[in-house]
Amino acid sequence: MLEVFGLLAKPTFMSLLPLFDLSLIARATRPALEFVGGDGRRSAFTFGDLENRSNRLAHLLRARGTKAGDRVAFFLQNRVEVIDLWLAGAKLGLIIVPINVLYRERELTHILRDAEPTAVVTSCDLAPLIPTDVVVWDVDALVAEAAAQPATRNAVPADADTPMALIYTSGTTGASKGAVLTQGNFATNALTLVTAWDITAADRYLATLPLFHVHGLANGLHCWLFSGCHMRLLERFEHAKAAEWFEDYRPTVFFGVPAMFIRLLELSPVVARQIGARLRLAVSGSAPLPAEVHEKFRQLYGSVILERYGMTETLMNIGNPYAGERRPGTVGLPLAHVAVRICDEANAAVPDGTTGEVWVKGPNVCSGYWRRPEATAAAWSEGWFRTGDIGVRAVDGYITLQGRRSDLIISGGFNIYPREIEELILEQPGVREATVVGVADPVRGEVPVAYVVVDAATFDEAATVARLRTQLASFKQPRAFVRVAAIPRTALGKVQKHLLKSTPLAP
Ligand code: MLC
Ligand code: AMP
Numbered sequence: 001m002l003e004v005f006g007l008l009a010k011p012t013f014m015s016l017l018p019l020f021d022l023s024l025i026a027r028a029t030r031p032a033l034e035f036v037g038g039d040g041r042r043s044a045f046t047f048g049d050l051e052n053r054s055n056r057l058a059h060l061l062r063a064r065g066t067k068a069g070d071r072v073a074f075f076l077q078n079r080v081e082v083i084d085l086w087l088a089g090a091k092l093g094l095i096i097v098p099i100n101v102l103y104r105e106r107e108l109t110h111i112l113r114d115a116e117p118t119a120v121v122t123s124c125d126l127a128p129l130i131p132t133d134v135v136v137w138d139v140d141a142l143v144a145e146a147a148a149q150p151a152t153r154n155a156v157p158a159d160a161d162t163p164m165a166l167i168y169t170s171g172t173t174g175a176s177k178g179a180v181l182t183q184g185n186f187a188t189n190a191l192t193l194v195t196a197w198d199i200t201a202a203d204r205y206l207a208t209l210p211l212f213h214v215h216g217l218a219n220g221l222h223c224w225l226f227s228g229c230h231m232r233l234l235e236r237f238e239h240a241k242a243a244e245w246f247e248d249y250r251p252t253v254f255f256g257v258p259a260m261f262i263r264l265l266e267l268s269p270v271v272a273r274q275i276g277a278r279l280r281l282a283v284s285g286s287a288p289l290p291a292e293v294h295e296k297f298r299q300l301y302g303s304v305i306l307e308r309y310g311m312t313e314t315l316m317n318i319g320n321p322y323a324g325e326r327r328p329g330t331v332g333l334p335l336a337h338v339a340v341r342i343c344d345e346a347n348a349a350v351p352d353g354t355t356g357e358v359w360v361k362g363p364n365v366c367s368g369y370w371r372r373p374e375a376t377a378a379a380w381s382e383g384w385f386r387t388g389d390i391g392v393r394a395v396d397g398y399i400t401l402q403g404r405r406s407d408l409i410i411s412g413g414f415n416i417y418p419r420e421i422e423e424l425i426l427e428q429p430g431v432r433e434a435t436v437v438g439v440a441d442p443v444r445g446e447v448p449v450a451y452v453v454v455d456a457a458t459f460d461e462a463a464t465v466a467r468l469r470t471q472l473a474s475f476k477q478p479r480a481f482v483r484v485a486a487i488p489r490t491a492l493g494k495v496q497k498h499l500l501k502s503t504p505l506a507p
Pocket of ligand 1 (some may be wrong): 235309311411414
């Protein structure tokens, strides 16, 4: 424990590899990982296997000309090669760019132009989606070629400030920005979580979250590697198979988004009790967990969900305590390394009980947005990161989130900025005005719905839907196109989205 705090006190020297080595080297012979592919095929690895695989890949990446500071993107479903690439990247000082597999032409083009990676590592089924002017490295060919490389370690020095990843997160401008996350950001985050949640080598972690977002990557993957527990990694979460996986693997630890916990409420009480008896830690985050789901899960599983709050730019900020009260509807108390302030419009801290914007500061906060000094300057104020989330702190310190400053929609834990969809809809023939709002959905929390003012003679809804499908991720596709005579606006011309949100949709 003291060692942990010693490391936190000197963040400059804190890099990822010595923490990974607690498992890669020190637990080399221990079973580390079982991967279950979409076809049900299983493969198992020790920590030593992962050390050797990533060393081989690092030799190959170096032979292909990559050097510290170069970006290498991955556009892959969960699979062991994502872990190989992440570890090889940490060893070589590469900046890894994870890309959501659901992204389509518009999102991919933007990210790849902005990050300018040396190459994108992808699979043959996804490769056709990558713009043709970008270098693509086929993941299977890469691994086959790496197998012939030496298993010796090939690492460059790194410290807390060494950039590790560029993770794209949507912006209010409609185009996403890359948060530059350092080795120190990731190390601080996972050290804190492993300590706060008491994760040890005896745990069994069921990993169903995508590795291309920070919940699965910075929390899941790193808690596993730092603690040396066992992980079963699945290609993706499929609710129809959840009962089978939980019964078969018997995890002690599970991290999920609220949509997953809502799906888990569908399991039979007998099965749920058996699962709950072994599950000592179920963490929810990335979107608000309704207090009612918290309570239903407790009744059904006998396990109390621990809700925590984070962001791509900051990793984890606030969480309910493991040992103390996990209060439904709240995100709990600031994590050990994070300072939290609730501020008013004039940037002054407000007293407890008063609503304001949540600001955070700490070694977990990213170093800024990639090649966007103006966006970086706008998001930070006097060293504090302005999260854009609105919250209130109770007198006993528990923080409740109440909404967001922007019109961000979160669907199944995936973020959607309406502006990006609106811009694309406005480019379609016959559309005069368009606005996209999030409407309540029982599983995904919110789903996007488009309100449009169209020229009936030229607007073709089917063609618009088809075009959006090729351009944007499936979770951003509007559930409906509602034709209206006018979009409600204020006297200053600002769209009044709240008026549309409360308009019931025709069934
Ligand atoms: C989801 N889908 C996928 C997929 N994940 N398709 C292919 N590969 C994947 N990995 C698509 C499905 O095709 C479907 O598309 C839709 O998503 C929902 O699928 P479903 O089977 O009906 O699933 P559902 O029960 O609704 O659950 C969805 C979900 C998904 C929970 C599996 O939303 C998900 O993986 N969410 C995790 C998001 C996440 O990791 N967020 C963390 C961000 S970091 P269609 O066309 O039917 O819509 C962050 C910071 C923090 O926010 O605090 O953590
Ligand atoms: P992302 O940009 O994908 O990292 O999403 C970050 C956003 O997810 C935050 O700014 C919050 O709005 C939201 N979020 C994360 N965790 C929670 C939570 N526990 N409750 C409510 N919102 C959350």
